[in-house]
Amino acid sequence: MLVYHQKTQQMADHRFDQIVQILKPGDLLVFNDSRVLPAKMVLQRTTGWRTSGLFVAERQLGQWVMLIKSRGRCRIGETLDVIAPDARPAAKVKLISRETGGLWVVDVTPEMPSAVFLNEYGYMPLPPYIEQARKKSGHNSTRPEDRTEYQTVYAQHPGSLAAPTAGLHFTDAVLDHLAEKGVRRAHITLHIGLGTFLPVTASQLADHHMHSESFSIEAGAVRLLCEQHQSGGRIIAVGTTAVRALEAAATHILTGDDLTAPFTASTDLLIAPGYKFQLCDGLITNFHLPRTTLLALVAAKIGLGPLHQCYQHAVANRYRFFSYGDAMLITD
8 A cells, every 4th residue: 555645745655454553543434335236247149249238227127228338230129138147148138229428228128126137147347457357367257256356345235337446455354453443434325337437538627527426425424524524533535436425515514504314416526636625634545547537536636746756656666556456545
């Protein structure tokens, strides 16, 4: 884990479990407890041609929005088989209409709630580079263990299309040691959708369109966050999705108008250099891909110059990048 101190602009290398010694009693860690859906499906024509589909949203029972790698081959009205993890055709997807960005409206049979269907027939939506690396090394692109390994130990509420990967570093033992030290926890739930991981293709970051993502914060967590801010205690977000939820809810939390009810909303907040953080004092995150809103958020937190220095240090010291990579702790 690379630790970056904002006030002194100093860097230090640590093992992740040393976070127990680095954090202070009274610090508040904020976790995104969304669970990853096994949202990826293998789709097949009767000719044997295969492609992948990603569940995006359930419009009504039996009708979904999916992201399908069609490569221009799919046509409205055709039906594809869903190939289950046991390699058998187990369900069908009929293409009803095409939307922008590779999205399709589809009818799915047999009709059942999406969570039930995906748990039965879906695969974990691992980043493509992980699957490609496995294939290149002669291994299967997916494994049964992915359903537990691509999931945080504190995940509770199903709904995400990708893991909040900063949280993958935490084990039950580390969480127990932090609690013994007096580091407190609050949970938010932001279901990660397309907006979090789509690359920036616009020539200007300000022109990038963020997809909206829903989030909720239980009443107890709202009160805890309000009290922590008012007391001057540090709020440290675990992952960029926790930051986005915190900052999107900041006005509600800081005014303290209603601390007895959960807060639920959606956000398309783009955090980029120039943004003024309201609640987030520190951040635990992974090392991100270029041209992503995740990297822009980290740059907003520490500045472009320090970001370059941290990433140069990480490359020189052979830190692992991306979803299953190493961590970075930004603190004051």
